[in-house]
Amino acid sequence: MTKKLISITLSILLAFSLLVLPVSAEDLFDDAVELALGEKITFDFTYDVFEKYIKFVADKTMTVSVSSETADETDPYCMVYDADGVDIAYADDSYTGYDFICKFEVTEGETYYILVGLYNFETATTVVSLACGHAYTDGICDYCGNVCDHTELGFLKTCECGYAFEGIDIDSGDTIHISGSDAVVLRFVPEETGAYILRSDAENNDPVCEIFCGTEYIDFADDFGYDLNFVFFAELEAGVSYYYYVHDYSDEDEISFNVTLSKAVHTAEDGAEHPLEYHDYYWGNCQENAYTEGIYCTECSEYIEGHLEDGYGWHKDYDDDAKCDFCGAEMIYEDYPEMEINEIVSLVIEMIREIISLFEDLINRGFELFVDIIK
Ligand SMILES: [Zn+2]
Ligand SMILES: [Zn+2]
Ligand SMILES: [Zn+2]
Ligand SMILES: [Zn+2]
Secondary structure: OHHHHHHHHHHHHHHHHHHHHHOOOOHHHHHOOOOOOOOOOEEEEEOOOOEEEEEEEEEOOEEEEEEEEEEEOEEEEEEEOOOOOOOEEOOOOEEEEEEOEEEEEEEOOOOEEEEEEEEHOOOEEEEEEEEOOOOOEEOOOOOOOEEEEOOOOOOOOOOOOOOOOOEEEEEOOEEEEEEEOOEEEEOOOOOOOOOEEEEEOOOOOOEEEEEEEEEEEEEEEOOEEOOOEEEEEEEEOOOOOOEEEEEOOOOOOOEEEEEEEEEEEEEEEOOOOEEEEEEEOOOOOOEEEEEEEEEOOOOEEEEEEEOOOOEEEEOOOOOOOEEEEOOOOOOOOOHHHHHHHHHHHHHHHHHHHHHHHHHHHHHHHHHHHHHHHHH
């Protein structure tokens, strides 16, 4: 977290420095080193030189991948611009760590500039590779003709070509026993678009599950209601490969439990299937109970699962007059230590989110503004 914050702070400095730098975007791009697909370049970043540009001219319309290999725990990032200086892609950390993998679409004949930088004014050697972004059909890349050897299985235990998979395929209606000392990956390709529920039935584990589409993280589930098991409600698209990454919360305990996948429907007494909704934790207020997460049937207008009473909620003061909007009580935080801690935590999380999005915007805008100014 600290490292991230430093990175963010440096990002804003970077955004402002772009606004006042005495050189033009063309000058920055002029220093770019031209690289072709399949080539690598080594950058030695120092306190003074923490950014470099790569130029790439596309000779066909395709997906390109730019990735970094950096020693130690240093943190490179990249931003891709078109020839007008408009940013089209950005990548920082990937699931493999601080190194980035950035895929972007290019058009035949167009020129692109890739900014590679290092956060935190660190000193490090970064090897940057430019390669085909590969789109496989039957194990052969549509762009470069590469025949996938299915050896590089990522943490989702799947090959990028979609062929090799060392996890477990699961279908709607299946119950699968999973065990072992590592996370288990379940692959699910829905036949129908809709909501699905994956649930665990552990007795001696605290199961956690993340869901990915390709390698893109979508959502996670941990405890449902008062139970350590998850009830993972997810809207999924037909024909797409989803990966449920199931493990124990501690990541150290051996896992041993069943998971069951089903369509998120409520089967009524007459056999009709009613659609279900997932409702988040309801915080309530001083006059109203809080409720745990729940699964709600829209046809029956009732909760099928979860939605357990969790005691009265807290006083709420949305209009900031230091009085509860519901009962008029004075907001004396000392009387409600639980509220204080929770509010501070959520406030801090909210602030960090705001800061990240603000700074990301600033970097982008700083650069575009700058390009506009010098034009
Ligand atoms: Zn390829
Ligand atoms: Zn493969
Ligand atoms: Zn129903
Ligand atoms: Zn109140």
